[in-house]
Amino acid sequence: MEIKKAKSYGFCFGVKRAVELAQDSKNAVTLGPLIHNPLEINRLLKEYNVKYVNSIDEIDERIKRVIVRTHGISKERYKKLLDKNIEVIDATCPFVKKPQEIVEEMSKQGYDIVIFGDKNHPEIQGVMSYSIHKRVFVVLDVEELKNIHLKEKIAIVAQTTRKIEDYLKITDYLIKRYKEVRVFNTICNATFENQEAVRELSREADIVIIVGGKNSSNTKQLFNIAKANCEAYLIESEDELKKEWFLNKNLCGISAGASTPEWLVEKIISKIKELT
Numbered sequence: 001m002e003i004k005k006a007k008s009y010g011f012c013f014g015v016k017r018a019v020e021l022a023q024d025s026k027n028a029v030t031l032g033p034l035i036h037n038p039l040e041i042n043r044l045l046k047e048y049n050v051k052y053v054n055s056i057d058e059i060d061e062r063i064k065r066v067i068v069r070t071h072g073i074s075k076e077r078y079k080k081l082l083d084k085n086i087e088v089i090d091a092t093c094p095f096v097k098k099p100q101e102i103v104e105e106m107s108k109q110g111y112d113i114v115i116f117g118d119k120n121h122p123e124i125q126g127v128m129s130y131s132i133h134k135r136v137f138v139v140l141d142v143e144e145l146k147n148i149h150l151k152e153k154i155a156i157v158a159q160t161t162r163k164i165e166d167y168l169k170i171t172d173y174l175i176k177r178y179k180e181v182r183v184f185n186t187i188c189n190a191t192f193e194n195q196e197a198v199r200e201l202s203r204e205a206d207i208v209i210i211v212g213g214k215n216s217s218n219t220k221q222l223f224n225i226a227k228a229n230c231e232a233y234l235i236e237s238e239d240e241l242k243k244e245w246f247l248n249k250n251l252c253g254i255s256a257g258a259s260t261p262e263w264l265v266e267k268i269i270s271k272i273k274e275l276t
């Protein structure tokens, strides 16, 4: 059986940067797990003593350095950290900073803010907090928009990991009904490239293995795309692989979520080779 990796997969620019920052600042504490990958978090703990806390209240005087993760945090929480008089290492991805800045600027200019995304996701909670007014509406689809009465001036941004096709449905709905709609494409290319690559690969493969955290939204999206075209499995470690998955298969595709390190992908490939 042939094994083929997707043209684009795994660590994106933002995660690579965050992991490097964590490694460079040994003994730091991250606010929430740095990335959605338990194995990589363990490695950072073992090799660099990078721990994590779940809330700012857990940060006591023994902690000298705190890393803000790629999703970013709300403006208020950022200020709370600075007030603690500790070193703040900001690993917020520049692609997440961008919608934060847009929301701040457009809200200052009096635009209603629409955010396409999941209001419970930390990235969106952070982005929302940058509005200087309360007219911020987070929606997941057109149906939710129908219940909201918006003003004539609207600015819209999207969660970085959303699908462009879904974003277009929402912007299309708004543009047809409102006079001024400022659309910002804040969807991250890394996600888009990984999605396109897995789509292409899953069309030719008999089976696709997606490697990544089961709680990572971009990993789940890769899995759903692959599953639509062929047999697909989402795994976190090589122990989950089953010999029978590969019986009578000619081509096995491999892709990985944006938080999956290359060393893990290689480990999975070795194990597949062992099993087949």
Ligand code: SF4
Pocket (backbone or CB within 6 Å): 012, 013, 014, 015, 070, 093, 094, 095, 096, 160, 188, 189, 190, 191, 258
């Ligand atoms: S997926 Fe994109 S937005 Fe998210 S951390 Fe990676 S580069 Fe940044």
